[in-house]
Amino acid sequence: MTAINSLALIALKCAPNVFDLSSDMTHASIRDQVVRARLLARDLAQLPKPPQSVLVVGAGFAGVSVAMALAAQKIKVLVVEVNRQPFQLQSKVSDRYVAPFMYEWPSHNADDQSYPPAGAPAWSDDSILAGLWDAPAIATLKQAGRDRGAWRKRWKRLHGVRSHGPYPAEPPHWDEWFVRELRGQVPLPAKELARRARARLLEHLAAIPPTSAQLKILTRVDADAIKRFVGAFAKQMGSWYQSMSSPPIPGSYRPWQHLRVATGVDWLTSQPEHNVPCDVDAVILGGGAGPERVELDAYPFKFDAVGPAAGLSFWDNDGWLGASADDHVGVFGAGDGALQDALRALTGHKHPLMTIHAIRRDPRARAALTAVEPELAAIDRQNWLAASWTQVSEEKGKPRFHRGVLDEVLDQRCRAIACRLSEQPGINQAVADILLAGTGVVYHVFQENYFTKSYLLNRFLLHLIDVCQPPGGRLAGKIRYSSMPDMAEIRGYARSVVSARQGYQRADYRIWLKRRYSLSYFSVPMHRVAVRYGRLHPDSQPGHQLLGLSSEKIAERTCLGGVPYPHVAEPMP
Ligand SMILES: Cc1cc2nc3c(=O)[nH]c(=O)nc-3n(C[C@H](O)[C@H](O)[C@H](O)COP(=O)(O)OP(=O)(O)OC[C@H]3O[C@@H](n4cnc5c(N)ncnc54)[C@H](O)[C@@H]3O)c2cc1C
Known part of the structure; x- marks a missing residue:
């Protein structure tokens, strides 16, 4: 079999x-x-000449995965991480849930909460994710434990166990069966996922003989020291390449390939290390997307302001799942994070997969949904193609398809399906059933007039909720979704001290909005806000900071990014 070299497609090559x-x-x-x-x-x-020793910057899921896979190929790897432990980003949050295939909806395995998927015996996977979802989370067990009686009845019915015998020859053990059944029921809280990943990584590191020292993870490393080394390495590697037309032979190290980390802590042994030596053939950056922008622009006339209108980062505990459905909630942004937050505030569900399941519980809604799923799947395929192919809007004066145009077209199609579906019997009631009972409103405010980069499940669910509500009103007794697109100006501030007393960040926010083509602002009072504007600034991304990369040049640095996406084909039936 010919191995296709996909380097250029999967990682941005920033220097030799x-x-x-x-x-x-x-x-x-x-x-x-x-x-x-x-x-x-x-x-x-x-x-042909693989590297012998690689430096990986960042111990998130990407950094750890590349390090484990290189070490398995007998390539020496040093991972340097600024935080005190790997997977730090996901380690704080217990009310965000992660499922391995959630973004594949409506494909058949979107529901599978095991990795590798339960029904795929041929899929061998030794990645950091393998097996992490296998046991249900404690929270899931506790929740199901409250309903233990019903589960026990099911166990008896399934296995012919009667209360007063005779028992079948070998009934499966109740406790084991209970845990096994719950596997795959609910996605894992992010914090639990990170904890399990760390446990798996520790096992992996402990199994490496100390003499081979194939993979080492240093935490609490000084960010400036890393930056200095990576910058110098890239620059020197570039000049070497220019003069010699090839990189140095792996293993024959130049002085600028000698890394010395000033201080760090060996994560396996918890021992501090000084002046760790390492000779490096290649550098892989896995520093993540950098800090998120979570604050709205300030409003200029804020006489009664005590602070900014700011929410929390996506991977922080926000307590929204237990929050009041009578609140006025502001969700800002048209991307996936915003859509997820709007859905959490509307349904109180841990995860959008649970929302779609709840809708499917109604037999008529299930039949109607099943009928439109092939069309939705076709839209999803288009979406994925658009995500990887369309980066360029204009080149040398020739207009080309812009990512936004495609997003808009795909979003309109998704909404059209939701509209059609809302006319089917049973759908309106099923949607009403998933909404929290309350007098609150979820204001979803964004600049565009369509949802931008979002996965299909979140996009579809929000459109469905929107079209099922009476225009400008709410479904009886239920929290209301209020979509506010096309806002040219979005500003705000807090008028009272932010309090976390109710378990979530709550304040008296005053949000000022100006519609496109309008001259005046109008204001909306809100109690909770989530600002999902993506990264703080392109230059705040670790990759940009380490190497001074520029987003402007992205099309030149990727293969597919430079190729315009030609047409949007009609979704297949
Ligand atoms: C709003 C939002 C919602 C998301 N929702 C989901 C979701 O529901 N499900 C899902 O699967 N994914 C989701 N994601 C994506 C997910 O967060 C990322 O795919 C994942 O965290 C990327 O892993 P990573 O290893 O590339 O980066 P990160 O997880 O960010 O890890 C980077 C690591 O590098 C370290 N680091 C940074 N700079 C340096 C430096 N200079 N030197 C050394 N170390 C450094 C950091 O401390 C960190 O440990 C979401 C992302 C966002 C922004």
């Missing part, structure tokens, strides 16, 4: 032997990052 798995990534879930990282490792190991 310097790859960036993280910068400018949109539409990349944890699982996507793990897959990309493993493909990069595979391709590096298959080079």
Whole structure:
């Protein structure tokens, strides 16, 4: 079989032997990052002269995955991380839930909460994710435990166990069966996923003989020291390449390939280390997307302001799942994070997969949904193609398809399906049933007039909720979704001290909005806000900071990015 070299497709090559798995990534879930990282490792190991020693910057899912896969190919790897432990980003949040295939909806395995998927015996996977979803989370067990009686009845019915005998020859043990059945019921809280990933990584590191020292993870490393080394390495590697037309032979190290980390902590042994020596053939950046922008622009006339209108980062505990449905909630942004938050505020569900399941519980709604799923799947395929192919809007005066145009077209199609579906019997009631009972409103405010980069499930659910509500009103007794697109100006401030007493960040916010083509602002009072504007600034991404990368040049740095996406075909029936 011919191995296709996919280096250029999966990682941004920023300099000779310097790859960036993280910068400018949109539409990349944890699982996507793990897959990309493993493909990069595979391709590096298959080079005619593979690197012998690699520095990986960042111990998130991408960094750890590429490191494990390279070490498995007998390539020496040093991972340097600024935080105190790997997977730090997901380690704080217990009310965000992660499922391995959630973004594949409506494909048949979107529901599978096991990795590798339960029904795919031929799929061998030794990645950091393998087996992490296998046991239900404690929270899931506790929740199901409250309903233990019903589960026990099901166990008895399924296995012919009667209360007063006779028992079947070998009934499966009740406790084991209970835990096994719950596997795959609910996605894992992000914090639990990170904890399990760390446990798996520790096992992996402990199994490496100390003499081979194939993979080492240093935490609490000084960010400036990393930056200095990576910058110098990329620059020197570039000049070497220019003069010699090839990189140095792996293993024959120049002085600028000697890394000395001033201080760090060996994560396996918890021992501090000083002046760790390392000779490096290649550098892989897995520093993530950098800090998020979570604050609205300030309103100029804020006489009664005590602070900004600011929410929390996506991977922080916001307490929204238990929050009041009588609140006025503001969700800002048209991307996936915003859509997820709007859905959480409307349904109180841990995860959009649970929302779609709840709708499907009604037999008429299930039949209607099943009928439109092939059309939705076709839209999803278009969406994925658009995500990877369309970066360029205009080149040398020739207008080309812009990503936004495609997003808009796909979004309109998705909404049209939701509209058709809302006319089917049973759908309106099923949607009413998933909404929280309350007098609250979820204001979803964004600049565009369509949802931008979002996965299909979230996009579809919000459109469905929107079209099922009476125009300008709410479904009886239920929290209301109020979509506010086309806002040219979105500003705000807090008028009272932010309080976390109710378990979530709550304040008296005053939000000022100006519609496109309008001259005046109008204001909306809100109690809770989530600002999902993506990264703080392109230059705040670790990859940009380490190497001074520019987003402007992204089309030149990727293969597919430079190829315009020609047409949007009609979705297949
Ligand atoms: C709003 C939003 C919603 C999302 N929702 C989901 C979701 O529901 N499900 C899902 O699967 N994914 C989701 N994602 C994507 C997910 O967060 C990423 O795919 C994943 O975290 C990327 O992993 P990573 O290893 O590339 O980066 P990160 O997880 O960010 O890890 C980067 C690591 O590098 C370290 N680091 C940074 N700079 C340096 C430096 N200079 N030197 C050394 N170390 C450094 C950091 O401390 C961190 O440990 C979402 C992302 C966003 C922004």
